[in-house]
Amino acid sequence: MATGKKPNDLPFLLEKKEVVLVKPAKPTPSEVLSFSTFDNDPNLEYDSQIIYVYRAKSFSSVKGGHHDLVSSKGKTHDLELSSDPVTVISDALSRVLVYYYPLAGKLKRDSDGELRLNCNSSGVPFLSASANCELSSLDYLDGVAAEVAKPFVFDWPGEDDDGRHPLILQVTKFSCGGFTVGMGLSHSVFDGAGASQFYRAMTELATGKTEPSVKPVWERERLVGKPTKTPFQNPIDKSSLATSPHLQFAEIEHGFFNVNRETIKRLKTSLMKECGDEFTTVEALSAYVWRSRFRALQFNSDGKTVFCLTVGCRGRLNPPLPDGYYGNAWIDAFVTIMGKDLNEGPLSRVCKLIKESKKIASSSDYLWNSINMYERMRRENKKIEMDNAMLIVTDWRQLGLVEEVDFGWKGPVNLIPVPGIMFGYFGLCSFISPSTLDPAMKGGLRVVLSLPATAMAKFKEEMDALLNLGDDKALA
Numbered sequence: 001m002a003t004g005k006k007p008n009d010l011p012f013l014l015e016k017k018e019v020v021l022v023k024p025a026k027p028t029p030s031e032v033l034s035f036s037t038f039d040n041d042p043n044l045e046y047d048s049q050i051i052y053v054y055r056a057k058s059f060s061s062v063k064g065g066h067h068d069l070v071s072s073k074g075k076t077h078d079l080e081l082s083s084d085p086v087t088v089i090s091d092a093l094s095r096v097l098v099y100y101y102p103l104a105g106k107l108k109r110d111s112d113g114e115l116r117l118n119c120n121s122s123g124v125p126f127l128s129a130s131a132n133c134e135l136s137s138l139d140y141l142d143g144v145a146a147e148v149a150k151p152f153v154f155d156w157p158g159e160d161d162d163g164r165h166p167l168i169l170q171v172t173k174f175s176c177g178g179f180t181v182g183m184g185l186s187h188s189v190f191d192g193a194g195a196s197q198f199y200r201a202m203t204e205l206a207t208g209k210t211e212p213s214v215k216p217v218w219e220r221e222r223l224v225g226k227p228t229k230t231p232f233q234n235p236i237d238k239s240s241l242a243t244s245p246h247l248q249f250a251e252i253e254h255g256f257f258n259v260n261r262e263t264i265k266r267l268k269t270s271l272m273k274e275c276g277d278e279f280t281t282v283e284a285l286s287a288y289v290w291r292s293r294f295r296a297l298q299f300n301s302d303g304k305t306v307f308c309l310t311v312g313c314r315g316r317l318n319p320p321l322p323d324g325y326y327g328n329a330w331i332d333a334f335v336t337i338m339g340k341d342l343n344e345g346p347l348s349r350v351c352k353l354i355k356e357s358k359k360i361a362s363s364s365d366y367l368w369n370s371i372n373m374y375e376r377m378r379r380e381n382k383k384i385e386m387d388n389a390m391l392i393v394t395d396w397r398q399l400g401l402v403e404e405v406d407f408g409w410k411g412p413v414n415l416i417p418v419p420g421i422m423f424g425y426f427g428l429c430s431f432i433s434p435s436t437l438d439p440a441m442k443g444g445l446r447v448v449l450s451l452p453a454t455a456m457a458k459f460k461e462e463m464d465a466l467l468n469l470g471d472d473k474a475l476a
Helices: 085-096 135-141 146-152 192-206 261-275 281-296 339-344 347-361 364-379 453-468
Strands: 014-016 020-022 031-034 047-054 106-109 115-119 124-131 167-174 179-186 252-259 304-312 330-338 390-395 414-417 428-432 445-452
Touching (some): 047 135, 085 124, 085 167, 261 453, 281 304, 281 390, 281 428, 330 339, 330 347, 339 347, 347 364, 414 428, 445 453
Antiparallel strands (some): 047 179, 047 414, 252 445, 304 330
């Protein structure tokens, strides 16, 4: 288990070319699109940044030493062009934008409070860069500090009169022949499953398909709620929440913690022995991480703490969403308990509360009641205020982000989120798949979260205790 340490200097030089706007390969509809109630949530108005890491391509197994790749014009690239990820990916991006043409437009919140997307074929900002080092020298970005990862994505200038770009892409080549693909995606336009669907479509077109296997569907009106008649009341009473002495410190550290398959198995076994119930990996590890974070931040035990798990609802709606829908389609499952109960009570009870909250959030009534409540909030220009006594957990492993995403270099060996402070606080935790280059982590996962630097050592201590579950103190 490791945390990314802040380097004094970046261990490489990065040469960047000028940003170009990649436009759809064919004419696309010119229209203005509206958004769902979920998409319109002001808390989602940020860009989520992720980086895919690919090793160098080996041509030794290609018959005759020649690799053909069908281009958008039906011709084939020669070896030199097809071995250039910038050429392959920019070409695939141009072609996939014919189907995902809204991503080449501009996103803007109008004076009436509604988000709208102007499909004007403005193009996707695309940056090509080269680093003078091998990916292996950076451990394929496994557990590196945010300051090391950040140069492999880029921020485009903020919103102008026309709005802002919902998608930004950077391809960085390394001296070893490997490369990274850094994406900035507007969370108002995509959720994780939608981002996965788009990225997979781009890889399909890069490797010879003429169209995506799943056609994109906008239809955001399917998830527009009817405002509730009951006045909105914030589900989080901030005056009753626990406080931490660490929150006065501004320096934030970003941590990546490996949890292998055997450790997860022992945790779930210990919980089952404690109460007789079985729990999923998400339920068991979420409870453990929630408690570990509470202890690391030294929250007062007589205050409340809030846990929130994002639960996908694509398959739970009636009528169901169409295949290809790539907007936000998830709901929050909440648990609120006293700090003392989290810190001193049995961990199995916390797991039970999380399991029950998932069950409640999965019901159709809960889903539509939430959508209708959010719609009233939006129209009244209100939002749920976040607090650092609140932990939000997202499970990236179920989103298909690393399955079947091959540009011709085999699948990625690593995928990382670029940590940041979202919503103005640091309460976001993600469970992500481990790097494929570490056989010992097969079946395991990585826990990614940010904390004040003064609290990270204690959190690491709590996470290290997972390795000693034979000791009764591990779940104490």
